[in-house]
Amino acid sequence: MSITAENITWKVGKKVIVNDVSLNISRGETVGLLGPNGCGKSSLLRILAGLRRPDTGSVTLEGQNIARMAKKQFARRVAFVEQHGMTDANMRVRDVVKLGRIPHHSPFSNWSTHDDEAVTAALQTVNMLEKSDQGWLSLSGGERQRVQIARALAQTPTEILLDEPTNHLDIHHQMQLMHLIGQLPLTSLVAIHDLNHASMFCDSLIVMQQGKIVATGTPQDILSEDLLWDVFRVKTKIETSRYHGKKHIYFLV
Numbered sequence: 001m002s003i004t005a006e007n008i009t010w011k012v013g014k015k016v017i018v019n020d021v022s023l024n025i026s027r028g029e030t031v032g033l034l035g036p037n038g039c040g041k042s043s044l045l046r047i048l049a050g051l052r053r054p055d056t057g058s059v060t061l062e063g064q065n066i067a068r069m070a071k072k073q074f075a076r077r078v079a080f081v082e083q084h085g086m087t088d089a090n091m092r093v094r095d096v097v098k099l100g101r102i103p104h105h106s107p108f109s110n111w112s113t114h115d116d117e118a119v120t121a122a123l124q125t126v127n128m129l130e131k132s133d134q135g136w137l138s139l140s141g142g143e144r145q146r147v148q149i150a151r152a153l154a155q156t157p158t159e160i161l162l163d164e165p166t167n168h169l170d171i172h173h174q175m176q177l178m179h180l181i182g183q184l185p186l187t188s189l190v191a192i193h194d195l196n197h198a199s200m201f202c203d204s205l206i207v208m209q210q211g212k213i214v215a216t217g218t219p220q221d222i223l224s225e226d227l228l229w230d231v232f233r234v235k236t237k238i239e240t241s242r243y244h245g246k247k248h249i250y251f252l253v
């Protein structure tokens with residue numbers, strides 16, 4: 001298993017935010033993390049990214065407990081793209097993406113052509129190479145989002161955690177990004193609100209409600225009208241799309 005969590009619980013005061021969560025994500029899988037606002041998706045991602053310590057339970061990467069991994073070793077493996085922008089400084093786009101190479105350097109190592117190649121490839125992947133010299137503050141919300149993803153890719157991680165990465169993106173870039181995430185030769189866990197995109201682009205899904213996991217499995221197996229009513233309180237009609245063969249959800253009023 002690439003990422004395993006066992007019985008993770010995280011509380012703030014007496015409020016249980018992540019409640020006894022266990023999960024197993026196989027290497028190379030693209031997993032969608034679904035659930036209503038406030039159900040604990042970001043909190044769980046932050047725990048898996050090593051930014052929060054759970055009160056109980058453990059997270060392991062290929063069997064290694066992350067609490068016992070050196071920070072740098074962890075950062076070389078796991079990239080995290082959070083929901084909100086990462087800097088107020090007016091850095092050039094290329095310099096923002098270069099930050100992704102930090103875990104690969106010691107105080108004495110020099111910047112190499114390999115680093116340059118990783119940065120260029122990451123910018124190319126998100127279609128931002130031609131804006132390399134533009135200032136961060138001059139970018140649109142969607143462009144910033146893509147640069148943040150480039151920074152994560154420049155890290156050349158084996159696991160990538162993304163918190164609503166298609167937020168701010170127009171439909172073209174949403175589709176392009178979800179397709180890209182699905183194609184990356186990495187283990188990806190992506191919090192996402194668009195259920196049709198989750199169905200189209202994810203190998204499997206984890207559905208949360210009030211801090212707990214209430215369903216896991218392939219989109220084909222678990223997306224059902226009953227589940228979406230129970231979790232999101234929406235009426236739906238679900239059919240297998242004759243265009244892409246995946247489940248397609250129609251929302252009814």
Ligand SMILES: Nc1ncnc2c1ncn2[C@@H]1O[C@H](COP(=O)(O)OP(=O)(O)OP(=O)(O)O)[C@@H](O)[C@H]1O
Pocket residue numbers: 012017035036037038039040041042043044
């Ligand atoms: N540091 C904190 N202190 C207090 N409450 C917190 C803290 N972090 C998260 N919460 C609460 O935990 C709950 C889960 O929040 P979280 O951001 O994980 O949800 P989410 O599923 O990512 O939501 P959304 O879909 O709206 O982004 C929310 O009620 C939130 O207010």
